[in-house]
Amino acid sequence: MARPTGTSPMTPQTTLPNLASGTTTPADFVALCAAHLDNGGFETLLLSKHCGPEVDLQRVSVRPIVLRGVPSLSFTYRHTTRDDTKNLPQAAGLQRVRELLAAVFRHAHLHARGETAELMISRRGVCTLRRRPAALASTPEAGAVQPGDLQAADRSHDRDKQRFVDARRPFLHALGVTTEQHTVVPAMSRKWKQINKFVEVFAGALRASHLLEVGPAEAPRRRPVRVVDFGSGKGYLTFAVHDHLQQQPGVDAQVTGVELRPDMVHLGNSVVTQLGLTGLRFEAGDVRSRAVQPIDVMIALHACDTATDHAIHLGLRGGAAIILCSPCCHKELRPQLLSPHPLRPILQHGVHLGQQAEMLTDGLRAMLLDACGYDTQVFEFVALEHTQKNKMILAVKRTQHRPADVVWAQIDDIKAFYGIRDQCLEALLRAEGRAPVAAPSASP
Ligand SMILES: C[S@@+](CC[C@H](N)C(=O)[O-])C[C@H]1O[C@@H](n2cnc3c(N)ncnc32)[C@H](O)[C@@H]1O
Secondary structure, eight states, rough: OOOOOOOTTTTTOOOOOOOOOOEEOOHHHHHHHHHHHHTTEEEEEEEEESSOOOOOOEEEEEEEEEEEEEEEEEEEEEESSSSEEEEEEHHHHHHHHHHHHHTTTTEEEETTTTEEEEEOOOOOOOEEEEEEEEEHHHHHHOOOOOOTHHHHHHHHHHHTSSSSSSSHHHHHTTTTTTTTTSBGGGHHOOOOOOOOHHHHHHHHHHHHHSTTTGGGGGTTTTTTEEEEEEOOOOOTTEEEHHHHHTTSSEEEEEEEEEOOOOOOHHHHHHHHHHOOOSSSSEOOOOOOOOOOOOOOOEEEEEEETTTHHHHHHHHHHHHHEEEEEEEEOOOSGGOOOOTTTHHHHTTTTTTHHHHHHHHHHHHHHHHHHHHEEEEEEEEEEOOTHHHBEEEEEEEEEEESSOOOOOHHHHHHHHHHHHTOOOOOHHHHHHHHTTOOOOOOOOOO
C-alpha cells in the first residue's frame, strides 16, 4: 500500500473554499477536506466527541493512501479494546465522512498543509468552523508539529540527519515509522517528531539524574535502569526509550510498557520477539490498580484524566528518580472550580474555565511532586496526531532534602482560592500519609 506524498509541481491546484471561521455546515467542511485532498495537502482528519449508537467507539482517524493505484482514504475506527481499519476510494470516503458527521461525531479536526481546521457541532446542531494557519497551530520552539511537515519530513533528508534518533534503528521500521530504506513514512511524520523530541527530553533528564552514575562496587556489572511506561499504547516511545538506554554504556535497560488494551500488549510483545530484543516487555494492566514496583523512570504520556495521577503516585512509591508525564483530558477539577473575584468576567467563558482547570491540574501535580522531593518543570512538548494537548511535566528527584512546608501551604492556598475540594494525586498522597493532615475543605 503506497501513501501519497504530496502534489507534483505539474498537478493543477484546486482553489481552497473561501470559508471563514464561524458558523458553517458539515458539507462545507467536507468540501474543504476534498480541496486539500485534490491538492495533496490533506494529512489527517480526526473525528471525535462520539454521539452515535456504538457505545465503545471512541474516535476515527482518516488518512490518505493509494490502494492499487487508486487514491483512497483509510479509516481507523478506535474502539475501547481494538482498532478496525476500512479503506474506501476518495469519493466514497468523503461520503463516509459526511455520514459520520451527520450522526456519529460532533468534532472534526483536519490537519492539512498550511492549516488546521476544526469543525464543532453543538448538541443543537449548530456548526462552528475554526481555521488556523499552520504557523499559529503550534510553536516551533517547542518542537511542536507543523501541519506542512508531513511532506517536508519525507523530502528533507538533511533534516532527518539532525534528528535525535537514528532513522535506521530497527524498531522504527518494525513499528511502521520508517520504510525498509529508512525514510520516514509520510503519515508517521508527527510520530517521528514526537519520538525524537521525547528521547531528547528523556536523555536530558537521565543526565540530570543519578541513574547513569556507576559506583565502584557496580563497576564490573551493568547498572539496571528500570523504566515503566504506563498507558504505553502501540509502544513507540517505549521502544524508543529502550533503544536509547541500550546504547548507554554500562546500562542494563529493563523497560516495561503497561497497557489496558490486550491487543496493544500483544502487538508490542510480538515486535519484541521479532527483533529479538531483551529487557523490554509489555504487560496488560490498569494503572489505577497496579501494584507498586521499584521504578527508576516513570513515564505516562497521554494517560487520560486521573490515570496520570495514579501513574505519578506509582512512580513516587516505586522511588522513581525521573517522572515524565504528558497529561490529557483534565476532567477532575473543572466542575469544582469557583470563579473567584476578580477573575469572574474572564472565567465566565467555558474555554477559559477549561484552560484554567488544565493549568491548575498540572500546576498542582508539579507542586505535589516538588513537595515530595522532586525538581519539576512544566513545558510544551509535541502535539500528537490525536490530541492538541502538548504539555509535559518533568520531575527529577533531588539528592538534597528540602523542607516542603511552604509548598504544602501554597497548595492549600490555591485550592482554597479556587474552591478545589479533591485532587486525585493529593488524595492518594494523603491516604498514604505522605501529605500533611488535610487542610480545611474549601467552601463550595
Ligand atoms: C493516548 S494513548 C497514548 C499512548 C502512548 N503513551 C503515546 O503517547 O504514544 C493512551 C493509552 O493509554 C491506555 N490507557 C488508558 N487508560 C489506562 C489505564 N487506566 N491503565 C493502563 N493504560 C491505560 C489506552 O488504552 C491507550 O493505549
